[in-house]
Amino acid sequence: QETGAExxxxxxxxxxxxxxxxxxxxxxxxxxxxxxxxxxxxxxQAIGFFLLEQLEYQQKRALPEGSEPTSRNECF
Incomplete structure (x- = not known):
C-alpha cells in the first residue's frame, strides 16, 4: 500500500x-x-453598409423626380 506521502x-x-x-x-x-x-x-460593418444603401434607396424614391441630392451628406 502507498504511504500517505505517496x-x-x-x-x-x-x-x-x-x-x-x-x-x-x-x-x-x-x-x-x-x-x-x-x-x-x-x-x-457589412450590415451597416447594406442598411445605408437601403436608406439611400428609400430616400431617393421618396424625392420628387429631378430633385435628387447632389451628395451623400444631403440624404441625412
Missing part, C-alpha cells in the same frame, strides 16, 4: 495535469473569443 504526491501530480489542461483550454477559448469578436465586428 498518495499526496500522486494527487498533486494529477491536480497539476488538470490545471495545465484547464490553462490550455482557457487560452484556446480566449483566442476563439477574440476571433468571433472580430468576425462580429466585420458582420456589423
Amino acid at each position: 498518495q499526496i504526491s500522486r494527487a498533486i501530480q494529477q491536480l497539476d495535469g488538470v490545471i495545465q489542461s484547464n490553462a490550455t483550454a482557457s487560452e484556446e477559448m480566449a483566442s476563439t473569443s477574440e476571433e468571433l469578436s472580430a468576425q462580429a465586428e466585420q458582420m456589423q
